[in-house]
Amino acid sequence: MTEEMMPRIGAAIELSVRGDREAAREQFTELWAETTDPLHRCMIAHHLADQQEDVREELRWDLVALELASSITDERPTEVGSIVPVRAFYPSLHVNLGDAYRRAGELSLAREHLDLGLAAADALADDEYGRLIKTGLARLAHELESA
Structure with a gap:
């Protein structure tokens, strides 16, 4: 597993901050398909939720992020520089x-x-x-x- 995912997640977050929700949603969806790491997936789901037009889809992604958070070890965030x-x-x-x-x-x-x-x-x-x-x-x- 490489840590190149973190800058890519950051770039998708930046798209969101700039207001390009569609591009951010596409980027987060691609990143989701590329990783199984719970930390990466938690971050992706957390931010992907914010890109949804439908509140039920937003809730679905928020719940996924919450569930994934429980499987992240205490050491994992520091391993990626958080x-x-x-x-x-x-x-x-x-x-x-x-x-x-x-x-x-x-x-x-x-x-x-x-x-x-x-x-x-x-x-x-x-x-x-x-x-x-x-x-x-x-x-x-x-x-x-x-x-």
């Missing part, structure tokens, strides 16, 4: 699931994932990524309060 431990993946995975469930009208499941995300938030560092995810959790909490 400074984020596996446990720091969970708040983001749960906020995405909570938001998708909210948009699908499944508020009980949305609240469940908000609670799980908040419970896991202590794994986040006080850095840009951690603040981004904590902001997402706060936004989801506010949206669910208003629902």
Whole structure:
């Protein structure tokens, strides 16, 4: 297994950030077919979910990412140069699931994932990524309060 996958995942993420959802979706789909590594697949599924037009497809990919996260060893992220431990993946995975469930009208499941995300938030560092995810959790909490 080579680690050339990480820059390729990064390039697909960049397509998404630039707003080219179709190209990002195509790239993530190709990458998905090329790897069986749980870390790579978790990252791909997590970002591929965001490229979906249909909230049910988004939920499907978010659930795949959550399931894959449980099979990633603590050492694996550092092997690919990540400074984020596996446990720091969970708040983001749960906020995405909570938001998708909210948009699908499944508020009980949305609240469940908000609670799980908040419970896991202590794994986040006080850095840009951690603040981004904590902001997402706060936004989801506010949206669910208003629902």
